[in-house]
Amino acid sequence: MTDNISQSTDRTRLNTQQPSLSPESREETRSITHRPILEVNDLKKHYIDSTGIVNRIRSAKPDRVHAVDGVSFTVSRGDTVGIVGESGCGKSTLAETLVGLKKPTSGNATLFENDIHEWVDQNRKRFARNVQFVFQDPSSSLDPKMTIRELIREPLEVHNVGTKDHQNGLVEDTITKVGLSVDQLDRYPSEMSGGQRQRVGIARAIVLEPQLLVLDEPTSALDVSVQAQILNLLNEIQEDLDLTTLIISHDISVIRYLCNKVLVMYLGKVAEMGTTENIFNNPSHPYTKTLLESVPKVGETDAKYDEVNPNIPSPRNPPDGCRFHTRCPVVIPPDDFEFEQNEWRAIFDYKLDLRSSKLTYKKIASMADQQGIEKNKANMMELVRDKYDFEETLSDSAAQKILTESLTHLIEGETDSAYNTIAEVFQSPCEKKAPSSSAVADDHETFCHLD
Numbered sequence: 001m002t003d004n005i006s007q008s009t010d011r012t013r014l015n016t017q018q019p020s021l022s023p024e025s026r027e028e029t030r031s032i033t034h035r036p037i038l039e040v041n042d043l044k045k046h047y048i049d050s051t052g053i054v055n056r057i058r059s060a061k062p063d064r065v066h067a068v069d070g071v072s073f074t075v076s077r078g079d080t081v082g083i084v085g086e087s088g089c090g091k092s093t094l095a096e097t098l099v100g101l102k103k104p105t106s107g108n109a110t111l112f113e114n115d116i117h118e119w120v121d122q123n124r125k126r127f128a129r130n131v132q133f134v135f136q137d138p139s140s141s142l143d144p145k146m147t148i149r150e151l152i153r154e155p156l157e158v159h160n161v162g163t164k165d166h167q168n169g170l171v172e173d174t175i176t177k178v179g180l181s182v183d184q185l186d187r188y189p190s191e192m193s194g195g196q197r198q199r200v201g202i203a204r205a206i207v208l209e210p211q212l213l214v215l216d217e218p219t220s221a222l223d224v225s226v227q228a229q230i231l232n233l234l235n236e237i238q239e240d241l242d243l244t245t246l247i248i249s250h251d252i253s254v255i256r257y258l259c260n261k262v263l264v265m266y267l268g269k270v271a272e273m274g275t276t277e278n279i280f281n282n283p284s285h286p287y288t289k290t291l292l293e294s295v296p297k298v299g300e301t302d303a304k305y306d307e308v309n310p311n312i313p314s315p316r317n318p319p320d321g322c323r324f325h326t327r328c329p330v331v332i333p334p335d336d337f338e339f340e341q342n343e344w345r346a347i348f349d350y351k352l353d354l355r356s357s358k359l360t361y362k363k364i365a366s367m368a369d370q371q372g373i374e375k376n377k378a379n380m381m382e383l384v385r386d387k388y389d390f391e392e393t394l395s396d397s398a399a400q401k402i403l404t405e406s407l408t409h410l411i412e413g414e415t416d417s418a419y420n421t422i423a424e425v426f427q428s429p430c431e432k433k434a435p436s437s438s439a440v441a442d443d444h445e446t447f448c449h450l451d
């Protein structure tokens, strides 16, 4: 492993030397600044989970949870990259893998061209000097028996930074940088508010001036009124220290406020990545658009992802092809038919439900029972049409014929035939092939068959 970290990335030296640099050296400095310091290559982290209730009952094979499933991206010096996506899409697993807390299943991540996991295995302490992690819950990450001074000084002691006096000076500098005062250094975490504890967590992380700072949901455990203060603090620190930062959040307004680059994750994969401006002003991937539309409006309390389609697939059994096809509002129809987009989505949902047995003859019969409706063919047909919002007649008459045939099988109790009738003919390219990356613009990539 090369040991070039401190030489090639001494932030202070680069900044202080800049005024006297020749044009060539300035160009060189700029290219150093923009050279990726973190490179993530087809990184996968799968969990093997045998604790699920279904597994326990059946003593079946353990589930493989595809938490992070082939993620690649780079981060340049000074970038603040936001990783955003719904709960369970793999954000924390990705962060924990990048800070060496979890080993990847395959692929790799390098920091200054050193493989992170080899580095952690060989010299965890040196790695920790360069990469710091701020946890979501400030209370659980601070030892209640230590004073704030001891807590902020601890990383300096562990890494043998300077004399005791020098360390005390750094502790005092750092506490003021995070908006607390020197008088608060002799308090204990229990004597501080949640926001103050998070400031201490941030102070502990920045006191060593790490090359990479990773924050996992830095504000979500805090009261709304305190969240804004911590966001302002992070913004100031970012500017003052010129840190390279990865921020994990399910809250896209946090990402918009703090980050210059955004990576949108869906079910363990990258859906889209680009500059914050591109992602927010010119989103390309249908999932990103859905995510942006779900930002709560004034007066609403929480994001509304689930209203788009409650059927979020599980990373235990992620869909083939494009992972978003089971929910995508613009899923691509087969070439042979001329569908309106909404009727195609409805037919596709009908097909996916037949395939996963969410829709069976028995389920329709039980719906009829619940509604006190006689189970004749006309009523049963109506129930299915209502459930999927099928138009009276489809715009494409050939498609209409095939759908009617499938519906007839279903209400006659032949669920398998209902599925087989449409399985091949109503097939989307999105369910067969995973999309590869397409460039929307400079620094803006999307993973969608439409691009």
Ligand SMILES: Nc1ncnc2c1ncn2[C@@H]1O[C@H](COP(=O)(O)OP(=O)(O)OP(=O)(O)O)[C@@H](O)[C@H]1O
Binding pocket: 047, 048, 049, 065, 066, 067, 085, 086, 087, 088, 089, 090, 091, 092, 093, 094, 250, 315
């Ligand atoms: N130790 C584990 N064993 C098995 N499955 C796990 C483990 N840790 C996480 N998972 C699963 O991996 C998937 C990704 O989890 P992860 O916590 O990385 O997602 P996330 O996007 O950070 O979610 P959240 O925003 O809710 O924290 C989820 O389905 C989760 O249940």
